[in-house]
Amino acid sequence: MTQSLTIRRPDDWHLHLRDGAMLKAVLPETARHFGRAIVMPNLVPPVVTGDDASAYRARIMAALPQGMTFEPLMTLYLTEDTDPEDVRKAAESGLVTAVKLYPAGATTNSASGVTDFDRVRCVLDTMAEIGLPLCVHGEVTDPEIDIFDREAVFIERVLDPIRTKTPGLRVVMEHITTAQAADYVRAGDADLAATITVQHLMLDRNDMLVGGMRPHYYCLPILKRRDHRDALVSLATSGFDRVFLGTDSAPHPTHRKEAECCAAGAFTAPIALACIAEVFDEQDALDTYEAFVSLNGPAFYRLPVSDETLTLTKGARVDIPKTIAAGGETVTVFDPARPIHWSVS
Numbered sequence: 001m002t003q004s005l006t007i008r009r010p011d012d013w014h015l016h017l018r019d020g021a022m023l024k025a026v027l028p029e030t031a032r033h034f035g036r037a038i039v040m041p042n043l044v045p046p047v048v049t050g051d052d053a054s055a056y057r058a059r060i061m062a063a064l065p066q067g068m069t070f071e072p073l074m075t076l077y078l079t080e081d082t083d084p085e086d087v088r089k090a091a092e093s094g095l096v097t098a099v100k101l102y103p104a105g106a107t108t109n110s111a112s113g114v115t116d117f118d119r120v121r122c123v124l125d126t127m128a129e130i131g132l133p134l135c136v137h138g139e140v141t142d143p144e145i146d147i148f149d150r151e152a153v154f155i156e157r158v159l160d161p162i163r164t165k166t167p168g169l170r171v172v173m174e175h176i177t178t179a180q181a182a183d184y185v186r187a188g189d190a191d192l193a194a195t196i197t198v199q200h201l202m203l204d205r206n207d208m209l210v211g212g213m214r215p216h217y218y219c220l221p222i223l224k225r226r227d228h229r230d231a232l233v234s235l236a237t238s239g240f241d242r243v244f245l246g247t248d249s250a251p252h253p254t255h256r257k258e259a260e261c262c263a264a265g266a267f268t269a270p271i272a273l274a275c276i277a278e279v280f281d282e283q284d285a286l287d288t289y290e291a292f293v294s295l296n297g298p299a300f301y302r303l304p305v306s307d308e309t310l311t312l313t314k315g316a317r318v319d320i321p322k323t324i325a326a327g328g329e330t331v332t333v334f335d336p337a338r339p340i341h342w343s344v345s
């Protein structure tokens, strides 16, 4: 029996578009379905100033194929030298939608991130004053802390103190992966939200490690135990309004994933909406799907909901492309490790 679901056009609240040939290759995969996306600033060199964001935005719009509509929501990469007045100007002109906090060394291209959180206090105070959200990569980088505990420890040691010291700061906990993060966002106030990725709703660390290591499942924060995934699925499908889809679709050339030292990131953009529909369907929660992918994000970011619609259809198992071409290289598409029956029609 075919089943269909018509919803407001979704947005992706956490996306890596990269630059150059990779940008050209991956942008249509997002713009085909999503109306807007929060675009991550971790280029090399990073998007630090309003001028950087303006130039990057122009490159994105130039790479958008004719006939496609898409609005990139730009972010600035927070460094210890970020000028609060530049942030204010970029936000007030409508150029940037958020600022991204990477603890230095936490993930791909995060070397210019923050080491001493007191050194960015002025920027955070300005952001609280103007209501500009801070998107947070929530992992400590202390080598003493086990990689599987880095998110939970970050909440205690860094995030909670930041929120106490800068009241009114609007925070998005990006790509949450643990029951502790799910509990923390639930307990928070209207200024706290979280995004969840496709892979963290579909997989746990066994999928990555048992029977051989699967590099395309390696991302940061790393996949956790099954009970953490269950907590995320339960939060996402509950209808709770401060959680929404941020795919963290993070393309790397296949040879950089299938390497001795594998790059972190899963390229989920082409099949993200279908995968999420499968997860919500399994939970008998299709009634909360639109909130998670299309409504909760705009509400938190204080943006209008899309006035376009998109229809998903459930039918026979769909074929998922293995790779896409990017310049002279390929990017491997995320394999959801289970049959997918939904597709965007």
Ligand code: DOR
Pocket (backbone or CB within 6 Å): 016, 042, 107, 108, 137, 218, 219, 220, 221, 250, 251, 264, 265, 266
């Ligand atoms: O897996 C990840 N890949 N996590 C991040 O935080 C960054 C991203 C990337 O840029 O490749």
Ligand code: ZN
Pocket (backbone or CB within 6 Å): 014, 015, 016, 040, 248, 250
């Ligand atoms: Zn990311």
